[in-house]
Amino acid sequence: MRYWRSQLAAAVLIVGSPSMVLAEDVLTIGVRAEAASMDPHWTQLSGDTQVQEHIFERLVGLSSTSQPIPGLAVSWEPIDETTWEFRLREGVKWHDGEDFTAEDVVFSFDRLRAGVSGAPASPAFQLEKGGKQWEMVDDYTIRITTDGPYPTMAEDLAMLPIIAEHAATGAEPSVDFNSGAAAIGTGPYMFSEYTPGSQIVVTRFDDYWGGEPHWDSVVFRPVGQDSARLAALLNGDVDMINYPPTVDLPQLESDPDFTVSSIASDRLIYIIPGNKHVEPFITDANGEVMVPNPLRDWRVRRALSLSINRDAIRDRIMGGASLPTRNIVPPGFFGFVDELEADPYDPEQAQALLAEAGYGDGFNITLHGPNDRYINDARILEAVAQMWSRVGVTTEVDAMPRNIFFSRLIRGDELSMPGFDVPEFSIALTGWGTVAGEATYTVSGTLETYNAATGGGNGNFGRYSNAEVDARSVLAKQTIDNDVRREILEEAITVGMDDYAYIPIHFQVNQWGMRSDLLHDPRTNERTRAMDVTRVE
Numbered sequence: 001m002r003y004w005r006s007q008l009a010a011a012v013l014i015v016g017s018p019s020m021v022l023a024e025d026v027l028t029i030g031v032r033a034e035a036a037s038m039d040p041h042w043t044q045l046s047g048d049t050q051v052q053e054h055i056f057e058r059l060v061g062l063s064s065t066s067q068p069i070p071g072l073a074v075s076w077e078p079i080d081e082t083t084w085e086f087r088l089r090e091g092v093k094w095h096d097g098e099d100f101t102a103e104d105v106v107f108s109f110d111r112l113r114a115g116v117s118g119a120p121a122s123p124a125f126q127l128e129k130g131g132k133q134w135e136m137v138d139d140y141t142i143r144i145t146t147d148g149p150y151p152t153m154a155e156d157l158a159m160l161p162i163i164a165e166h167a168a169t170g171a172e173p174s175v176d177f178n179s180g181a182a183a184i185g186t187g188p189y190m191f192s193e194y195t196p197g198s199q200i201v202v203t204r205f206d207d208y209w210g211g212e213p214h215w216d217s218v219v220f221r222p223v224g225q226d227s228a229r230l231a232a233l234l235n236g237d238v239d240m241i242n243y244p245p246t247v248d249l250p251q252l253e254s255d256p257d258f259t260v261s262s263i264a265s266d267r268l269i270y271i272i273p274g275n276k277h278v279e280p281f282i283t284d285a286n287g288e289v290m291v292p293n294p295l296r297d298w299r300v301r302r303a304l305s306l307s308i309n310r311d312a313i314r315d316r317i318m319g320g321a322s323l324p325t326r327n328i329v330p331p332g333f334f335g336f337v338d339e340l341e342a343d344p345y346d347p348e349q350a351q352a353l354l355a356e357a358g359y360g361d362g363f364n365i366t367l368h369g370p371n372d373r374y375i376n377d378a379r380i381l382e383a384v385a386q387m388w389s390r391v392g393v394t395t396e397v398d399a400m401p402r403n404i405f406f407s408r409l410i411r412g413d414e415l416s417m418p419g420f421d422v423p424e425f426s427i428a429l430t431g432w433g434t435v436a437g438e439a440t441y442t443v444s445g446t447l448e449t450y451n452a453a454t455g456g457g458n459g460n461f462g463r464y465s466n467a468e469v470d471a472r473s474v475l476a477k478q479t480i481d482n483d484v485r486r487e488i489l490e491e492a493i494t495v496g497m498d499d500y501a502y503i504p505i506h507f508q509v510n511q512w513g514m515r516s517d518l519l520h521d522p523r524t525n526e527r528t529r530a531m532d533v534t535r536v537e
Contacts, residue, residue, distance in 0.1 A: 025216035027530050030229045030238035034222035038194055039177035040161035041112055043121045050527035051220055052161065054202045055095075055185035059086055059105065059142075060158040064523045064532070065332055066266055066437035068154040072100065072162055072186065076154055078480055079143075084153045088140040092209045094164045095190045102136040107165035109134055116173045126156045129455065149478045151485055155436035162186070188213040188531060197222070202530075218530040233258070233513055240514035242528045246319030246376060252513050259515075263522035264323050264330045265508040266434045268442075269374055271367075271384070271427060272462040272502045273301050279426035281366035294359055295427065301500035302343075303353040307391045308384055309345040310505060317379050322506035326497055328434075328442050330507045330524065334482075335439025335489035340497055342504075350391045362392030368409070369429035371399035375508055381429055384505075409461050420452050423461045431508075432459060433525065439489045440476050447496040448473040464501040468492075 033047030040052040061071035073086040092100040112124040131147035144153060164184045171182035183191035188210060189202035200220040204213045221238055223229040226245040230252075232238045244252055244260065253260050273295040282290050294300045310324035324342035329335050354360060367385055371378040378399045385395035400408075405428075412424030434442045449465040450457035456473070457463075472492035479485040497504075510526050514533075521532040 026219065027215045027533060028219040028221060028238045029528055029530070030221050030223045030232045030241040031528060032224060032229065032243045034197070035200060035220070037174045037178060038183050038191065039116070039174040040163065041116045041122055042119045042174050044123050045121070046526055050529055051200055053187065053527065053529060054189040054218065054531070055183055055187045055191055056161040056163060057186050058158055058161055060154045062158050062436060062525065064263070064521050066435070066524050068158055068436060081149050082146050084144045084150070086142045086144070088142065089209060090140055092186050093207045094167070094186055095184045095205055096167065098164065098166055100186055101139045102142050104165050105142050105162055106134060106136050108160065108162045111163070111168070112160065118173055123159050126159045129156065149480055151477070151480045152438055152440050155438045158436050189218060192217070213531070214534050215530050230513065240512055240518060240520070240533065242512050243375065244511055244513035246321050249319045249321065249511065257516055258513060259518070260511055260513055261520040261522045262321070262509050262511040263524055265510045265526060266330055266333070266524045267508045267526065268325070268328060268432050268434070268504060269380070269429065269506055269508060270432070270502050270504045271429050274423070274426040275463045275465070281426035283364045285361065290363060294357070294363055297357045298500050299353045299357040300359060301503065303350040303391065304388060304393065305343045305500060305503045306346045306350040306353070307387050308343070308503070308505060309387060310342055311345065313380060313383055314506065317376050317383060321375065321509040321511055323509060324506050325504050328446065328493055328497070328504060329439045333434060333437045333439060334486060335443070335493060337490045337493050340494065347391050354392060362394060364394045365427060366396045366398055367427055367429065368398045368405065368425040370402045370405040373402040373405070374431050377429065380505070384429070423463065428461070430461070439493065440485070443473045443489055443492045444477060447492060447501055462502060466496065466499060466501065469496050
């Protein structure tokens with residue numbers, strides 16, 4: 001064990017300076033993705049959000065399993081079919097000592113709706129859904145009205161950070177937050193330092209409404225390379241890291257000086273079959289594009305699923321850090337279907353289904369995907385390609401950087417136009433994170449028929465369409481009663497998965513490595529937060 005640790009540590013340059021970790025009350029975290037902005041209305045990237053959550057809060061918080069819990073609002077309820085009322089927490093202070101009131105909420109929502117200049121991926125779309133309008137009833141009451149019944153209001157507001165009107169009025173987006181001038185929040189930690197490429201430091205806010213924070217200071221140190229991040233932990237340069245390399249998990253878990261924290265992620269890794277009548281990356285033995293597209297036959301889609309050895313991917317590629325599935329939300333989430341179990345590996349049945357569908361001689365296909373977005377994504381692509389090729393579907397892999405992949409996945413076809421996206425790929429591997437522990441978003445986003453006007457199917461890049469699923473998805477979004485909505489969602493998911501609308505592979509298992517004297521409450525949404533870390537008593 002010592003040999004393993006010393007060999008890895010010696011192989012990688014030590015990152016950062018150890019001076020920040022000498023104090024007992026400082027927590028230093030090595031993170032894979034560097035935060036690009038301290039402006040919480042600027043992006044929705046996890047690397048940004050996990051740091052911003054230390055400084056800024058939302059009306060609705062999320063538990064470690066992504067269930068809505070009170071935040072800056074202590075309660076919420078529908079007062080009629082189209083109106084929700086939120087009661088705000090009294091006595092909350094901004095970091096500069098000013099009082100938090102409903103005026104700050106209205107200012108935050110107004111800023112988002114007006115558009116944050118230059119923001120690459122603002123969460124403002126959460127305000128557009130359902131035609132939301134808001135009003136301040138008094139200093140600690142907000143009412144939000146919608147075009148119709150809207151059951152997921154709390155989940156929507158869990159995505160929207162609240163900023164201080166007095167600090168952010170007139171602020172230059174991102175710039176004045178990155179300098180700290182406008183980065184005044186209500187969270188347990190205050191902005192202290194943002195040095196791009198080096199570190200972000202936050203310090204304890206003693207007047208925090210939620211009680212005394214655990215740490216005097218928290219340092220986020222970006223270390224993009226997995227082996228370098230692990231070496232930083234082993235050498236004591238950081239106290240904990242996210243995304244430890246899966247290949248090194250057994251050694252890390254068996255080392256008494258360190259521990260590994262894990263939880264099933266809300267991140268589904270899955271394969272999207274294209275449903276156009278003609279798909280350009282599917283050809284016959286002569287290299288001719290096939291008409292009609294074989295993937296439109298559910299037997300072919302099922303055959304591809306049965307050809308995937310999910311257990312082998314888990315054990316040989318993911319180091320055990322995956323949960324094979326046929327569900328689209330993880331266990332414990334609202335809408336999880338107990339009866340949907342991961343497909344077994346059955347290549348013989350897969351070949352029989354292909355023959356039954358008229359493709360006993362197989363065909364050729366190109367499987368696209370990213371090579372730098374998900375855990376071991378390129379290796380999974382290669383493994384799936386080999387498995388499909390064994391049953392007669394000769395598969396070529398085209399893996400590419402995430403920025404290129406997602407642009408082509410979403411709107412890469414030449415028929416795309418403003419307001420109407422046409423995906424390029426015939427079949428692709430991607431991921432989807434279910435926000436706020438609620439399947440409504442995933443059903444609407446990935447199973448509902450694509451509709452640019454309503455936002456339905458905004459993640460349905462295979463352009464699957466099923467009237468039974470659509471009817472249930474729309475109804476779920478209009479049903480306030482949780483028990484009834486859960487039943488509707490489970491029906492929609494079952495119909496879609498029995499039809500193999502897409503092919504789930506697994507949920508990633510989020511993992512963190514840390515010193516053995518630390519305790520960590522892991523989160524399904526992958527975020528790494530100091531609020532979830534304490535010392536062993």
